[in-house]
Amino acid sequence: MLELLLLLLPVAAASGWFAARRSEAGRDKTSSQEVFPAYFKGLNFLLNEQPDKAIDVFVKLLEVDSDTVETHLALGNLFRRRGEVERAIRIHQNLIARPTLSREQRAQALLELGQDYMRAGLFDRAENLFVELTEIKLHSEQALSNLLVIYQQEKEWDRCLEVAQQLQASDGHSLQPIIAHFYCEQAQLLIKKGNTVSAIAILKKAQSVDSGCIRSTILLGEIEKSKDDCRSALKIYKMVEVQDSAYLTEIVPSLIECYGKIGDRAALKDYLKQLYSRHRDTSVMLALTDIITAEEDVSSAVDFVLQHLKALPDLKGLDRLVTLNLQNSGSNPRESMETLNKAVALMLARQPSYQCEQCGFSAKTLHWQCPSCNNWSSMKPIRGLGCGPREK
Template sequence: MELLWLLLPVAAASGWLAAKRSGKPREAPGYNGTPSYFRGLNYLLNEQPDKAIDVFVEMLEVDSETVETHLALGNLFRRRGEVDRAIRIHQNLIARPTLSRDQRAQGLLELGQDYMRAGLFDRAENLFTELGEMNMYQEQALENLRVIYQQEKDWEKCLQVSARLEQLSGQSLGTERAHFYCELAEEALSAKDNDQARSLLKKAQGCDANCVRATLLLGELEAAAGSCKAAIRTFKRIENQDLTYMAEALPTLLACYRQVGSQNELMDYLHHLVERGSGIATALALVDLIQEEEGEKSALRFLNDHLQRHPDLEGLDRLIGLNLSAGGKRATETLGILQQLLGRLLEEHPSYLCNHCGFTAKMLHWQCPGCQWWGSIKPVRGPGQGKH
């Protein structure tokens, strides 16, 4: 409603201006306006704001002096979620032949954003492409095109647009481009074209040397091809890219070490990772390995010691599990209850968190569903471990 009261004087003034320019005599400026003004006012007083808005918007003649008002109004409507109305205002605006080049471009940019808001991506794409061809508002147009192509999962076009955006803005989009190559690589992988996938992943690494996703996919590729040593070498790169993601590589990494039969090397490497603060997943893998090689007591001693320094729910859960098999009857009962409660806490605990918008998830997304950023979601460490 408050928007309507805002429109009221604008509409009146517009009517008055039009009348003034047409040379008709006038007694006084303001609310002595045209029949449509009163029609609109009438709707307003009868609490029919929709009709009132339409009348007032119709009254706003488009000319060089009211273009700004139209743009502002349309923008306002879009931001209030009244996209249909915003579209009508902006369509009406760009249909005028008298607009300057810049005014028309502004109208197109706004209308394109309306279409995106309404989910009409095809139409939005046409407008933003037209803007690009006009050499007007290119950066905004390309930004919007990138969002559209991401939505449509057209990764080739995402790459093209990003390259042009980089040229225009001078800012690196290496992280995003690497993810687009990874998306293409995953498509190649599901089409069983491993060579193509490999070459795309190399390109991803060329865009962003720290692209963990490309490293993970390359490692999986090597492992699947039976090249366990190459897979291990590849996965080890994650250590210097972003240690927090090491947990993602762990299952295949462990399997590869088993395959080549070097448990001692694995033991050393896991110790090294844990010391560098790689998180609970690595520590628990090490607990398993110690239990296997040196028995339960050693495993328990290691875990106890580790949890003193890095308290963690998942670690606590394993500690109880190890104690359960050793304890007496009373202790076993208590520990059983503790473990149950802990299980419930762990279930509610999110495993992944977006560092940009705070979105939490149970599985890893490379593009955040909340804020659409790439590579901003990371594995979460347990309570007491703090942020990294």
């Protein structure tokens, strides 16, 4: 309650000052005489931890004097921040019902009430208020930002696109990478329905608004792969390295599958070697290890993994080394190796595979939108232990 008191004490003092000034001016005597003591009555309720009674007093006060609108806005805002959304709603609804509010004051109250509704999870009601604000062109940017949050929550991607474009036009801040994700969301729905032609058209839109949109690249590759056009798919997948090599791990299985279908293992090995020399990526290293094991022998694979581990110690590499050694060794060190293998596998199973660069949230699956901070494209695959060097 201390925060409330700090807010209201100067207001009470100010309203007393206003009241005194008005009395001196000799106008509106009744209202000024009522305002000052009523505030202290309200403060007293707050002091005694009776916020509902305090609200009653402040709401009544508003009927007497509309100079206190700012205080009511601040009070409602404070209740919302404290998580007391119902009280915030009561104050802001009461404000809006006042016929004496100026156009700007009413708009401010609408914005606050909309935020209360959002906090309470009443998205339909919040949406109506924010739409009204954009129509009357007051607090439009804040209203559009809130609408964008609501439409993302409700996965209404068409509306997300509309609002993001309006917002971008009004405040000049680029939302292109987010807009690209909205196109990808639409494309994924179309792919699910089997409408790949429209999906491809939309994914190309995503790439035209954001040339770095990896997600659209991967989706376009998947579409070609599902049509068994592996050569086209490979051409697309190869863009991932240029866009952001941190996501190579997402395409390695598809590279193996596509080159396998074409029947060109030599080209696969060649491309993986190029990727590995440029990025030292663990998933690429593991794929190369499989090829070396199949083409040469286990000890060559062990040598290769050892070389990798010396330059870039990581858990996945270590796990592979132990597995290879188990295949290779006789019965002597076997037991200890098996124990180590189990331990490492257990550690790996517990490790998250993706982490948000913005808020640190980690997960086992890739979320294009971080579930914690709601940023788009902020979750990236963790390399090895997550502490190795990262390109770009």
